[in-house]
Amino acid sequence: TEEAKAKNILLPMALNDNKAGMEGLNRDKINKIIMESSKGSRFYENELKKEQQVNQRIERMMLQKAHITEQQLSKAQAQVEKMTSDLERGRDLSRVIVHVDMDAFYAAVETRDCPDLMDKPMAVGSMSMLSTSNYHARKFGVRAAMPGFIAKKLCPNLVIVPTNFDKYRAVSAEVREVFADYDPHFLPMSLDEAYLDISDHLEQRRGWPEALRTHRLHTNNTGTARVEDHGGLQETVEVEGLSPVLFENSPSSSPCLQDAAGGEVEVFGTCAEEAVREMRFRIEQKTSLTASAGIAPNMMLAKVCSDKNKPNGQYRLPSNRQAVIDFIQDLPVRKISGIGKVTEKMLGALGITSCSHLGQEMALLALLFSETSWHHFLHISMGLGSTHIERDGERKSMSTERTFGEMGALEEQFSLCKELCQDLAQDLQKEALKGKTVTLKLKNVNFEVKTRAWTLPCAVATTEELFAVAKDLLKTEIDNVSPQPLRLRLMGVRVSSFASADDKKPLQKSIVGFLHKKQTDSRTQTHTPKNTNTSAETDISMSALTASDKMTHEPSAHASTSSYCSTEPESGTDSLTCPVCFREVNTTELTVFNRHIDQCLSGVTMGQNNHTDTELEREITGGKREEGPKEKGSKLLSRANTLKVSSQSDPHVRVCLLSPGGPRPMTTPKPESRDHRGPALTCPVCQETQDTNDLTLFNRHVDLCLNQEVLHELGGLASVDRTTHTAPPAAHKGPCFRYVLFTE
C-alpha cells in the first residue's frame, strides 16, 4: 500500500527508541519532526540510498531463501543440532560476570557540576552532534547520536553543553578505581562502561567480616567527606554538597544504620547482588554519579541485564540453565550487543524478532548467512557468551579524522592531510607504534565515504612517512575526478598492520636495500649514500614528485624518498648492485649508477636483454599535467623514442628502477575527462594506438601490457618481485610497475 511504502521510505530517519528512558513516547509526533528537519538534506538522501542497499540485500536473501530445498534444510538442521549439543556441553555457568554502565554519563557529569541543569532537559555535544542526553531530554525523543539542531526542534528548551573529555576521563579514572577492587583485571569498554569478573572477589568476600562490607554514607554538606574503604583505608572525596541522587526514581537503598560515631552507614552482604550494589554505592559516594549493572554468567547476558533496570538499578540473571533460557526467550534480538539496525531488519524479513525465533530458524540462518554469522546467532539463541574477560589485546589500528565545512581547494586539502598525518604521528609516537598500511578516508559533501589504502614493505610512523603515502592516495583521488574538485566534508588517516603484531616476519627487502651489494654482515651500519634524502630529480625516488607537492609548495621529494622505508637500508658498502645486470657498479654516486642502469634498462625494455629479477617502474605523464617538467633532456627524449611512445601531446615516458609503486586510480575516470588532454596515445609495448588520451586509462593499459610482455621475459623472477613488492592497488592486479625518472 501507499502507506506501507511511505513508511518504508521514512524508516531510515525514524527514531531509535532502543535506549533506556525512551519508553512510551509519542513516536509519531517525534518522527514527524525528525522527518521535517531531515527531508531533502544531503544526509537524508544518502540515508535513503543506504536504505535501498539494505533492501536489495534483503531481496537477494529472500530470493536465496526461495531456492532452498527440504533436503538442504534438513541437512542444515542436523548440523545445527550437532553444533547445539556441542555448545551445550561446553556451557559454563560458573563465572559471575558484571557489566557496569554509568547512567547518561557525560550528561550526569555536567549536571553534577552544574546543578542548575538538574531538572532541565539537557544534552552533551554540539549543534551538529550529541553524545548523550539526560532522561528529561529523552522524554522528548532527544538521544545520543542525534544532531543538536534536530534535538532543538524536538525540545526547544534543550540545553546543549559542549563535551569536556578531560573531565570525563578524570571521573572515569575514579570509577575505575572502584572497579579494580572487585576485579583487578576488569575490562573497560569506554569511559563509562566496563565488564568485570567478580567470581574471585565473591569467593574471598564470603569469608569477610561485616566491617569490610560496611561503608559510610556521607551526608555532610561541608564539601568533603570521609569514606571508609573496605580495606580500612581512609580516602578523602570531594563532594559538592549536592544530592547524589540524580534520578528521582532511584530504587531506595536498604535501611541505613548508625555507626558508633553517629554517621550513617550501610552494610552489604556477601552475595553477588550485594557486592554489585556495594560497588554502585561506592561509585555514587565517590563521584555523585549513578551506575547500572547487570550480573550474569557471561558477558553477552550481563550486557543485556545492565540495561534492564536502568537508570540506577541492577539486575541479576541466576546462574542456571533454565533461567538463562527463559530470559532469552522473549528478548528482542535488537537488545543484543552486535545486532544493529541492519541485522535486525534482515532477521525481521525472515520473521525473526525475538531470540526464541532465532533458535527456531537456525537451520535457515545457517543456509542464508556466513558461518561466523550463524554461529554468532546460535550462541545468542542459546544464551551463550564469553565467560572470561580478555584483557585488552593489542591495538589493531590508529586513526584520526576530521569533519569540516565543504572543502574543495587543493591547497587546503593537502595541508589538512598533512595536519592529520602530524596528529596521527604524534599519537603513534605515544604508543611507540609503527604500521605498514596507511589508509586515507574521504567523505564528500553527499556523505559518500571512500577509503583508499596502501601497504608499504615496512612499518612507518612519522609525519613525513605518513604524508608521503596519504598525499599520493589523495592526489590519486583528486586526479580521478578532475577537473572537478573533490568536494570533501571529512578526511581521515589511519595506520594499521602494526609491526608489533607480527614481528616475526622476515624483513622484507625494499629496492633501496636491494640495490646494495649482498651483505655478509647485515648488521654493519654505515649509512647509505645520500639517496634517502636527495631530491626526486636526481634520485631513485618513489616517483617523480606529484602535482601535490607543487601545489602545496612542499620542498619536493623529501618525504616520499626517504620515508618509504625508514629502517632501510641496512648496508654499508661502497658499491651498488645493478638490479638489471646484477653486476656491481663500483660507485656510490647515484648519477653514475643511474647512467649504468639506464643503459641496462634500454636493453631490457627493448627485449634484447634477458636480465632477470628486475623491478621496473613506469610512469607516463602528460606534459600538461605536470607543469614545466625539467626532465626534457636529450636522454629522455631518446628513451621516449626507444620506447616508441607517440603522442602529439608529448607525453614523457620515463623508465627507471622501481620503488614501491604508487597508488593508482581505482575507478574508471569519467569519459568526459578525455577530451581536454589532447589526441590518442600509442602503447609503447604493444604498439597499438589506444582509444584514449586519458593518461590514467592509458597508464593502466600499459601496465597490463608490460605485465605480459616484460614479465614474460623476466621469467620466473616475477614471483620474487611480487613477494618483495608492496601489493598493487586492487584495480590494477598483477605487479605494479611504475616508471620513475632518472636524470642527472
Added chain:
DNA sequence: GGGGGAAGGACCA
C-alpha cells in the same frame, strides 16, 4: 581452499 590486501559496511560507545 587458504591467506592477505583492499574496499566497504555494520556496529559500538
Added chain:
DNA sequence: TTCCTGGTCCTTCCCCC
C-alpha cells in the same frame, strides 16, 4: 546553518600460492 569520532570485526572481491 549544523548529522561525530575512533575503534573492531565482517564480508566480498581479488590475486597468489
